[in-house]
Amino acid sequence: MxxxxxxxxxxxxxxxxxxxxxxxxxxxxxxxxxxxxxxxxxxxxxxxxxxxxxxxxxxxxxxxxxxxNWQELGFPVTTAVISDKLLFLGEKKAFRMPLPKDWHNYDNYIISLSxxxxxxxxxxxxxxxxxxxxxxxxxxxxxxxxxxxxxxxxxxxxxxxxxxxxxxxxxxxxxxxxxxxxxxxxxxxxxxxxxxxxxxxxxxQTYGLGIKEIWRINPKHHLEGTVVHTIGYPLNNNAYGGGFIYHLEDNLIAIGLVTALDYKNPYLSPYEEFQKFKHHPMVTKLLEDAERLEYGARTVVEGxxxxxxxxxxxxxxxxxxxxxxxxxxxxxxxxxxxxxxxxxxxxxxxxxxxxxxxxxxxxxxxxxxxxxxxxxxVRNIRSSFQYGRWFGLIYTGFEKFILKNKAPWTLKIKHKDNERLEHKSKFKPIEYKAYDNKISFDKASSLHLANVVHDDSQPVHLVLKDKTTPTTINLTQFNAPETRYCPAGVYEIVKQQGTPKLQINSQNCVHCKACDIKDPTQNITWTVPEAGSGPQYSDM
Incomplete structure (x- = not known):
């Protein structure tokens, strides 16, 4: 050509x-x-x-x-951090945790990277x-x-x-x-x-999937410059990750959950875990009389x-x-x-x-x-959580407060994220609660706030190496995990003349790349769609 x-x-x-x-x-x-x-x-x-x-x-x-001289040039970096917390969440309560001095966010800024x-x-x-x-x-x-x-x-x-x-x-x-x-x-x-x-x-390499929303909240709950990070609920002991709440200007907050993609349970859905996170009493109170403005998702490199x-x-x-x-x-x-x-x-x-x-x-x-x-x-912190949340927390405290960042060893990353998923027979399906459409929402309404644009007539940019694998392996062994790890409803199991088939709704894709990473057999390859396609973020 x-x-x-x-x-x-x-x-x-x-x-x-x-x-x-x-x-x-x-x-x-x-x-x-x-x-x-x-x-x-x-x-x-x-x-x-x-x-x-x-x-x-x-x-x-x-x-x-x-x-x-970026400050003189009017760069959008204006919301200085004035309050910084790390919380451990139980199902109903929140407990403040000690934060190592070199992890404090004072002198930092809450911004929109867009x-x-x-x-x-x-x-x-x-x-x-x-x-x-x-x-x-x-x-x-x-x-x-x-x-x-x-x-x-x-x-x-x-x-x-x-x-x-x-x-x-x-x-x-x-x-x-x-x-x-x-x-x-x-x-x-x-x-x-x-x-x-x-x-x-x-x-x-190991990755996390971050899901984020922008909300405008009631002024009485807004504390500009406040940074809150959480661990614990809603993720279980064998899933690494945590939540964040950042108070920007104009009664805006950024709220999200990062779920590490080395989780084992094929029934886990990072999107649904984020909806649960918003229903924690601490978060629910913050979102009373609030308006959700924007939604998005992206993987991050954690290795x-x-x-x-x-x-x-x-x-x-x-x-x-x-x-x-x-x-x-x-x-x-x-x-x-x-x-x-x-x-x-x-x-x-x-x-x-x-x-x-x-x-x-x-x-x-x-x-x-x-x-x-x-x-x-910090080379050992993330890798210590391969052995579970409690080991990771104890080890982090030991290295930060006792060894003072001077550990003479380097912990190894054992597996790729797709290799960590285990057979569905080892787990019970997770029953997630119905959306209330006030704090928790379905994927379709979330995608609307991501302003996703794709021309339906273009080639599907999510390429399967083997078209039979989604049903012969993913469905039979892992109960179609792509229908859960994707935060945009791209993957769906449908019946065609009574036979299950994977349907790819590529027009929903927010370009997070989770499928390229977490697919158990690495059968899905994410390729670029027609230029200009995808989410249209403004304040993310």
Missing amino acids: QRDVMEYDVVIVGAGPSGLAAAIHLKQLAEQQSQELSVCILDKGSEVGSHIISGCVMDPKGLTELIP QLCRKLAEYAEALGVEIYPGFAAKEAIIEDNTLKGVITGDMGLDKQGNPTPNFQPGIEIRAKQTILAEGCRGSVSKQVIEKFDLNHYSQP GIQALPRLNFAGGILVGDSAGFLNVPKIKGVHNAIKSGMLGAKAVIEAIKHDKAEANTYRDLFRQSWLYKDLYK
Whole structure:
């Protein structure tokens, strides 16, 4: 197929905090070195920020290093944290827990990451960065064992993948260096990690599924600048995760639940657990006379430093959650994403300057940075919860309060998340309560608040390697877990002439990637749909 070709010095896939930081720092470095550098960012969302979702309490450290005068420039980082709590939830009560000093959120800010990325994009464009939202990178261009750029997805295909009268072939975006900043479980990143065997020396990656809502609450319950994190209810002892409630400006709160995807029980539904969380008395009181405004979901990378892939390879690098720089116990990733983008930019510009195929200084820059120290200190916390909630809590207290972050060992991650799911015969089905449509809601009404947009006539972007596996294995052994781990109602078992069949409602997809991660046989591959499809977040 004949495709148009565009060429740049650097192409960046993803307009999240790491990709935007990389673009900005590339331009800053180029100016310092009096170097001409063409930089392009591609993003699959219809506009910058439309696919961006995070908790989000931000440590401003990374942003300050990138743009020291960000406060003068009116960045949307204004709600300072003034109260910080960690609670253990029983079914009816809440108990305050001690919080290690270095995990406090004072000096941090409650933000909308969507809004921050839009502001970073404005700043990047003012420096000469070309940003193309609505261009989804679908395929890596690999020639002579080197990443040469990416191909964007074709537009105007029908359900069977055939060209319609509106067909437009994807474009080859070629570059001297490609920075993959797609976020958690990026589709091109996944191709590249496999092609270059970047996980060869890494431990298995592990993930969580975060579900979040924005509510406007009664002013009498609103405490601007308050941060609450919870563990315990509704998740059982064998499921890691926790809730969060952040009080923003204008009587708004962000509320959510992160459920680790290494859970064993195939009957568990992260979406339904989040509905239960909202019915805890502490949360219910907060949501009295409140209005739900927005809904979204996204997976997060939880493996930490043990699970980081090799960061650089011939022709490109991984930054942000494409690599996995989230500090899980602190629930902080934005400052790390920004820092990784800056480190990556420095390595990339050096590679281009010296005409090298590989930005091989990136690893050393990372090892010498505060980002490495940040992740190394907490390397054992998440992995300790593999052995259950109580062991994890006791171990965390021991390492934080007794060993003072100086454990001489590193706990290993034992299994991939999809390998942890156990046979349905070992568990009883979980009976979740009916929705009251005041605090808890069905998926259809939630999707409405995610503003999900997909053209129904386009090819299904959720690809099955074997079409029989969903019924012969997933249904018979695990009672169709994809109908529960998906927070958007994409997967449904229907009867066709009396025979069960998996129906894929791809138009519902919020691009969380949970199916690509948790499917027990790894039979589902998430690929990019037509560019601009998916959720349209505004304040997430």
